[in-house]
Amino acid sequence: MTNEELFAATAIKTWTTVTARLEKLLSSLSDDELQSEVSPGRNRVYYILGHLAAYHDRLLPMLGLGERLHPELDDLFIANPDRTFPDEIAAAELRKMFTEVNAKVTSAIEAMPPADLLQKHEAVSAEDFAKEPLRNRLAVFEIRTAHAMFHAGQIRLVAKS
Amino acid sequence: MTNEELFAATAIKTWTTVTARLEKLLSSLSDDELQSEVSPGRNRVYYILGHLAAYHDRLLPMLGLGERLHPELDDLFIANPDRTFPDEIAAAELRKMFTEVNAKVTSAIEAMPPADLLQKHEAVSAEDFAKEPLRNRLAVFEIRTAHAMFHAGQIRLVAKS
Numbered sequence: 001m002t003n004e005e006l007f008a009a010t011a012i013k014t015w016t017t018v019t020a021r022l023e024k025l026l027s028s029l030s031d032d033e034l035q036s037e038v039s040p041g042r043n044r045v046y047y048i049l050g051h052l053a054a055y056h057d058r059l060l061p062m063l064g065l066g067e068r069l070h071p072e073l074d075d076l077f078i079a080n081p082d083r084t085f086p087d088e089i090a091a092a093e094l095r096k097m098f099t100e101v102n103a104k105v106t107s108a109i110e111a112m113p114p115a116d117l118l119q120k121h122e123a124v125s126a127e128d129f130a131k132e133p134l135r136n137r138l139a140v141f142e143i144r145t146a147h148a149m150f151h152a153g154q155i156r157l158v159a160k161s
Numbered sequence: 162m163t164n165e166e167l168f169a170a171t172a173i174k175t176w177t178t179v180t181a182r183l184e185k186l187l188s189s190l191s192d193d194e195l196q197s198e199v200s201p202g203r204n205r206v207y208y209i210l211g212h213l214a215a216y217h218d219r220l221l222p223m224l225g226l227g228e229r230l231h232p233e234l235d236d237l238f239i240a241n242p243d244r245t246f247p248d249e250i251a252a253a254e255l256r257k258m259f260t261e262v263n264a265k266v267t268s269a270i271e272a273m274p275p276a277d278l279l280q281k282h283e284a285v286s287a288e289d290f291a292k293e294p295l296r297n298r299l300a301v302f303e304i305r306t307a308h309a310m311f312h313a314g315q316i317r318l319v320a321k322s
Contacts (some may be wrong), residue, residue: 001294003165003275003276004164004165004168006279006295006297006299007165007168007169007278007279007299008168009295010279010295010297010299010300010303011172013295013300014300014303014304014307016179017304017307018307032284035179038318039200039201039319040200040201040202042318043226073174086236109230114164115164118164118167118168118171125309127256133162133167134167134170134171134174136165136167136171138168138171139171139174139175142171142172142175142303142306143175143178145303145307146175146178146179146306146307146310147310148309149308149310149311149314150310150314150317151314152311152314153310153311153312153315154177154314154315154317154318156311156315157199157200157203157315157318
C-alpha cells in the first residue's frame with residue numbers, strides 16, 4: 001500500500017470500529033429499551049439512533065459518495081429535538097436504516113481513490129477551500145466519526161455491552 | 162502542502178477540535194461540579210477527567226512523542242474504577258495536568274514528519290505490524306480522539322455548554 005492508501009485506510013478503519021461499536025451497543029437493547037433516556041430528562045436512545053442515521057446519511061452527498069437514502073430523517077432527528085413528534089418510524093425500521101446507511105458510506109468511501117478524500121466537501125465554496133485546504137472531505141468524515149462516539153458514550157450509560 | 166501533510170494535518174485538526182471541545186465542557190463546571198455523576202450511579206466528571214488525562218499521557222510513549230508526564234494517573238484513573246480511592250489530586254491540579262498533556266501531545270505530533278504517523282506504535286511487535294500495517298501510530302491517535310469524544314458525550318449531560 002502507498003502512504004496515501006494507508007492514511008485513508010486508517011481513517012476508514014476508525015470509522016468502521018466506531019460504527020461497529022455503536023451497532024453492538026444498540027443491539028444490546030430491545031426495541032422497548034430504545035425508549036430509555038440516556039440520563040433523566042435527556043434524549044432517548046431511539047432519538048439518538050435516528051439522529052446518527054440522519055447525519056450519516058448526509059455524509060453521502062457531502063462527501064460525493066452518492067444520493068441520500070433517507071432525507072426524511074432530518075426533520076425528525078436533526079431539525080427538531082426529541083419528543084417533538086410521535087415516533088413515526090418503528091424502532092426495528094430505524095435500526096435497519098442506520099445499518100444500511102453505515103454500510104453504504106463504508107463501501108462508497110472504500111471505493112474512493114485516497115487523494116479524493118482531500119478534495120473539498122460539498123458545503124464549502126471553492127474560494128474558501130482554496131484558503132482553507134483542511135476543509136476537506138476527510139475532515140468531515142473524521143468529525144462525523146467523533147460525533148458518533150460522542151453519542152456512543154451516552155448510549156453506553158444505559159446499554160448492556 | 163503535500164497530500165501526506167494534508168492527511169496528517171486533518172487528523173491533528175480533528176484531535177485539537179475534540180480536545181478544545183472537552184476543555185470547554187470542563188471549564189463550564191466548577192471544581193465542586195466535577196463531583197457530579199454523568200448519570201445516576203455512573204462515573205463522576207472528576208474521574209473521567211483523570212481517565213482522559215491518563216490515556217492522553219500514555220500517547221506520548223505509545224506514539225514515540227516523548228516521556229510520560231504523569232504515569233501516576235494510571236492507578237487512580239485506568240486500573241481502578243471511580244471511588245476506589247479518596248481523591249488524591251485536587252480538581253484544579255487535574256485540570257492543569259489534562260491541559261498540559263493535551264498541549265504536549267499536540268505540539269509533538271505537529272512536529273512529527275507525516276509519514277512517521279504510519280510507523281508501528283509502541284505496543285505492537287514488528288512481526289504483527291508487518292502483517293497488519295494499519296496497527297500504526299495514526300490508528301491509535303484516531304481511536305484516542307474518538308475515545309475522548311465518547312466521554313465528552315457523557316460530560317455533556319451535566320455540563321453547561
